[in-house]
Amino acid sequence: DAMVIQNPRYQVTQFGKPVTLSCSQTLNHNVMYWYQQKSSQAPKLLFHYYDKDFNNEADTPDNFQSRRPNTSFCFLDIRSPGLGDAAMYLCATSFDHGTRPYNEQFFGPGTRLTVL
C-alpha cells in the first residue's frame, strides 16, 4: 500500500546532540511537510517542500533544518536539541497540481523525540 513512513518511531537524544529524523513516501507526492506536535496541542507546521522548493515558517527556529534529496525522502535535522524540542514530529505529504482545490495531506505515524 502507498504510504508515508517515518523512522525511527521513537528517538532518544541528549541535550545538544544533533539528531535526524527521516520520512519516506511511496505516494509520489510533490509536497512534503514537517510538523511538530506537543501533547494536547495542534500540529505546528515547521516547513514544507514544494518539489525542491523549501518553504520555512517564519517562527521555525534556526535549530531546525530540512533536506529533501529526492521526491521520496525528506529529513528533519535538529542541530542542537533542547528540552523544549521534545515532541512528536509528523511528516505529511500531499499532491499539488498547481491549482485549487488543495488536496488533503497524508500523515505518517510520527517520531516521538525524547531529549534527556
Place this chain on the structure above:
Amino acid sequence: AQSVSQHNHHVILSEAASLELGCNYSYGGTVNLFWYVQYPGQHLQLLLKYFSGDPLVKGIKGFEAEFIKSKFSFNLRKPSVQWSDTAEYFCASIGGYQKVTFGTGTKLQVIP
C-alpha cells in the same frame, strides 16, 4: 493571516448520543477545509474535506460537516457516536501557498 479555532477542547458523550464539534476559520480568500481524526496511538487520518459545491459534506464512518460561509464555520457532526469514535479531532484549512493551519483539537471520549 488564516486561523482555525475549535471551541470544544474536551467532549464526553455516551454511546448513541449525537455529536457536534465546532470549527471556525478566518481567511479572506478561498479556503479548503478538512477534518482529521487521530485515534489513540495512530496517525492523523482524513475524515472529510470541503472545497466547493454542496456545503454538506459526507465523510467516512458516518461523519458529516456543514460549511456555512456566513458564519465562517465548518462544524463536524455525527448522529449517533460509538465507543470506537473516541479520538482527537482536528479541523484544518489550507490557504494560499499551501499554508496549512490546524485547530487546537477536540478530544472526544465516548462512554459505553
